Each structure stands twice: as structure tokens, then as C-alpha cells.
Amino acid sequence: MSKEYKGKCHCGSVQFNVSADLNNSFKCNCSFCVRRASTLVKVDDSKFTLESSENELGSYGSRDFSDHYFCKNCGIQCYTRFKNEKGSGVMVNVGCLEGADSYSLKPSIFEGANKL
Numbered sequence: 001m002s003k004e005y006k007g008k009c010h011c012g013s014v015q016f017n018v019s020a021d022l023n024n025s026f027k028c029n030c031s032f033c034v035r036r037a038s039t040l041v042k043v044d045d046s047k048f049t050l051e052s053s054e055n056e057l058g059s060y061g062s063r064d065f066s067d068h069y070f071c072k073n074c075g076i077q078c079y080t081r082f083k084n085e086k087g088s089g090v091m092v093n094v095g096c097l098e099g100a101d102s103y104s105l106k107p108s109i110f111e112g113a114n115k116l
């Protein structure tokens, strides 16, 4: 079941609200995600609201498929916006969510290495 979470980077410059079901958490094994090793959860665009200024964000990635957004001040990668043939959405770093213990979850593995 989805729950409302407040999310933020380490320094608090980047803040967002998201409604997510952490039972659907996953780790991705693409070349980007193996380096950051975050547990992620995927939500529809409508379930994610950025509360801070876009000026606090840097982004990295392929504009055709995904943009990985990180805090320009503390460097934490908070979320990724993606789009593919099935639509678009946001993959949120569970470690940024207040009240969520990403280490207690049992994330599945997304085979990004073969798809991206």
C-alpha cells in the first residue's frame, strides 16, 4: 500500500513529497545504479512533487531515457526521472525518505544492465 513520505537530500537543499509503496522497492544493476547502490522505488509522475527550487539540482544521464537528479550542494542523488515506451515516471532513492528504513527492505533486482 502506498504511503506519503517527505524526502530530502543530506543537507536539505532538495526536498520533495512522494506517495510510494516500499514493498515494491528494487535495486537496478545498470552501470549507473551499481555505482550508487541505492534502493529505489518507482512512482508515477503524479505521485512525486518537488518542494524545493530546481536551482538546487544538477542532473546527469541520457536525455532520451533518464535524468538522474542530485543536490548541487551535498551531492546526494535523490531521484531519477525516466521515460520509455511504456510511459514515464520517477525512481526515488528510498534512503532519502524520512521514516523509511531502506536496510530493512528486501528489494528485488531490476535487470537494467540488459535493458539500458
Ligand SMILES: [Zn+2]
Residues within 6 Å of the ligand: 009, 010, 011, 012, 013, 014, 071, 072, 073, 074, 075, 076
Ligand atoms: Zn543536499
